[in-house]
Amino acid sequence: GQNIDQPTEMTATEGAIVQINCTYQTSGFNGLFWYQQHAGEAPTFLSYNVLDGLEEKGRFSSFLSRSKGYSYLLLKELQMKDSASYLCAASNQAGTALIFGKGTTLSVSS
């Protein structure tokens, strides 16, 4: 079976740093994706990890530990526009569909 867990909600203030965790259990594993989804909009791609370690892209970074079935998304210098749902997704094999977690709703306040 496949299971992806992430917290339902998180809150933070502008300028802060927040870490959104994700654990996954899949029958196989190819890669881990993070997507951002603003209310009423479609998910958009943020990051992709296939090897262990940290991938940095501007204010956003994503980490993967394949042995622990664990990933996190790190958001720095939070802005109000970062208020959104963040979806963790795993592919169990190259070329197959992504399985998504239920998403973490992040609320950034001033």
Added chain:
Amino acid sequence: DAGVIQSPRHEVTEMGQEVTLRCKLISGHNSLFWYRQTMMRGLELLIYFNNNVPIDDSGMPEDRFSAKMPNASFSTLKIQPSEPRDSAVYFCASSIGGEKLFFGSGTQLSVL
């Protein structure tokens, strides 16, 4: 490129009616995915195609749901007959080889 195009954006129908959702892939993409999103269940995979061939339809809820890909750039998802529990946002996404997905804007379906 216009991205993945879905129609209609909103659909309100009555229980028992047939609903057809449409999706146009990004040119050059060869994988097509249909997802359904609800508050309770999140984003669920319904079916996906590679090179016009259905690969996995295990997520299709029941026989009332069917999906086709008549050519390399277009797909339909049909619900017949529709039921109130089918109310959700339906997303189509495309990719090259099933990796990074590009989503359409979704169809908000309400079955009364």
